Amino acid sequence: MKEKVLYIYLLVLILAGCTYAPLPKQNGNTGTEKNFTNERIQDGEKTFLLIGVDSRGEKKSRSDAIMLARYFPEQGKLKLASIMRDSYVKIPGVHPQYNKINAAYYYGGKELLKKTIHDSFGIKVDHVAVIDFQGFVKMVDLLAPDGVVVDVDQTIIDDMSIQASTGKNVLHGEEILKYVRFRHDDESDFGRVDRQQDVLLQLKNGFINQISSFEGVVALPGIIEQGLSYLDTDIGLKTILEMGPKAVIHAPETVETLRIPVEGSFKDAEYPEIGAVLEMDETKNKRALQKFFSK
Template identity: 35%
Template structure:
């Protein structure tokens, strides 16, 4: 799918906004509120009917000092995808996002879940163990300790929200080209992923399977690459003219699934800047970087990615500061025993 030219997108967005305001600011505000409330209520009703709970009603510990600079020139946010299908919350998606409105720049760092790090008070283990041991706050401490990176904000997202975003932003589906067959099955739960080579039009459920698949030679590296690919596609979809009109529905649909400490005023400010000054692309980095790790095995942690910490920390800092170019995901296969090769 080709990305839309930035200049064309901005013209369309600005034209739409001016047109709506011309028709009446009050009517625009009412429309936005109605669409947001309608989508939010539909999501809440669906969650209740399935016996689930509203994630944002649960309190999250995230102890950070208030940032000295509140000018909104830069946002660092810890993005965590949470799966609690069996009642135990765990994460296999850990990302750090940085948005700098003044530079019209969005950067995304994916940290492999098997990255071997020093977890404060717990010793060395996989980085996703930090979340299991102490939730988002311990995960934040772990990232700060190992990579010397302060993070002030978080967004914890249930995987169901990803499905709803895809279906809302792209109701006709998104086009994905698959080179090799992707197959995985769990007999106990009747869960199956089976994509044949070729072009697929995926709805939200299929897209979620696509980004969570890790049962091939690329393992987690392939999954991270697919996650970054889907985020770029969704960015292009939502910045299209039709996508912009669905923004209130998108926000309302996913709000019950998201827990964050970003204030409403910050969201409004960042959202306005993003849609009127959209970046050309999402720049991405994967940790560990190429030639910056080795495959190791420890009895308490299993198969891990042991980092050259100095090299990875330096690469992360340079990337976020704009001192290095975009770094793609490695394509070399990842080792690990058979028990490691599953979706969780």
């Protein structure tokens, strides 16, 4: 089966301002809903779960891109941790109990995936954003209308039928989707995760460039509202609009990345009902992720 991947997003706005204007709990509201809580905003970093799903609108799908993000305003630092979709973890309430982590979203949506991450790694997720193939393509063209610069080789071009030449290329939505889905080389999913993180950071920079001018600030509410229409998220439009200017002023100066499982902490395994998995040292990876997200 051809593997599918994508990832995210309008993240820049949310993360860059998350502590200067922290997000209130919204009781399940999506970004397009207009009922917002008046709960008092409290200080503190927030952890965001970013989910890319292998769907073009189907009701059930797997989460083939799983990323945790946290912003530290005092250090001007953004941290992104990708969890490999084949990571072998215990999923509460399903059979078999142990499965690939991307099966958690298939069986129980974002709530089960949040619980699985908490149980496996001890990380509490505050907010979630989910995007599918169609949303990803539109989001890329919204945040980076001039395209994304990527380095492609002939293997990627041939395997994914990308309209490009070898070397540096400026690609747009549909072609970038193909680029971040590719996994059929020696690096497999590991290379794919690296490409996801690279493109995400370029989307961040493209978005910051758009809204750094007077015209960009004026256009900001429309950009945010359009972007949220591509996401299933518990973060409301009003909250993001309130912290929009802070995202420009306090954009992260550095970005640190991590990939779970970490090097030397897993082995390839295969199970009859599940297939090929990454069997992890649970303790080592839990400690690595917690240490990464500490200040």
